[in-house]
Amino acid sequence: MNRKTLMNRRTGINRRQFLQGLAGAGCCILLPSSLLAADKGMQNVIEKIQKSEEEWRKILTSQQYYVLREEGTERSHSSPLDKEYGKGVYACAGCDLELFTSEMKFDSGTGWPSFFTSIEGRLGTKTDFKMILPRTEYHCARCGGHQGHVFKDGPKPTGKRYCNNGVALKFIPENGKA
Numbered sequence: 001m002n003r004k005t006l007m008n009r010r011t012g013i014n015r016r017q018f019l020q021g022l023a024g025a026g027c028c029i030l031l032p033s034s035l036l037a038a039d040k041g042m043q044n045v046i047e048k049i050q051k052s053e054e055e056w057r058k059i060l061t062s063q064q065y066y067v068l069r070e071e072g073t074e075r076s077h078s079s080p081l082d083k084e085y086g087k088g089v090y091a092c093a094g095c096d097l098e099l100f101t102s103e104m105k106f107d108s109g110t111g112w113p114s115f116f117t118s119i120e121g122r123l124g125t126k127t128d129f130k131m132i133l134p135r136t137e138y139h140c141a142r143c144g145g146h147q148g149h150v151f152k153d154g155p156k157p158t159g160k161r162y163c164n165n166g167v168a169l170k171f172i173p174e175n176g177k178a
């Protein structure tokens with residue numbers, strides 16, 4: 001059976017339709033962490049962190065600030081985390097909230113650290129219209145720091161590709177924590 005090819009073709013069409021659908025809806029797949037927590041019996045309530053622009057500038061490097069607070073995108077292949085495949089967790093560089101584990105990472109060949117899923121309830125999403133086609137932006141649920149964009153051309157089992165800026169993450173190795 002040539003099911004995979006068929007599926008890929010269908011995904012290509014569906015992605016466009018999906019994106020158009022999002023544009024038509026005028027936004028927004030915002031999932032407040034409080035809502036997610038409510039579904040789980042209020043177990044994982046994430047208290048949000050709010051800081052002024054000045055405060056963020058003090059604790060972030062200029063590259064981190066550009067990505068996390070201004071929704072910038074780092075240069076492809078510029079982050080050492082793209083080729084990091086050790087065991088550990090990936091935390092938000094802004095507030096240390098753990099967003100991904102090394103088991104969720106895969107090599108997408110794009111030059112950006114890529115994940116097929118995230119730790120539940122740690123990300124919020126919104127649609128961004130910076131490109132001609134709207135994209136689904138995602139950010140840290142605690143500090144609101146921009147992490148990357150999620151696409152629907154990832155591997156099984158989710159079919160998702162979280163395309164993340166390496167500079168927005170801190171890798172914490174399972175062994176050898178300082």
Ligand SMILES: [Zn+2]
Pocket residue numbers: 092093094095096097140141142143144145
């Ligand atoms: Zn954060």
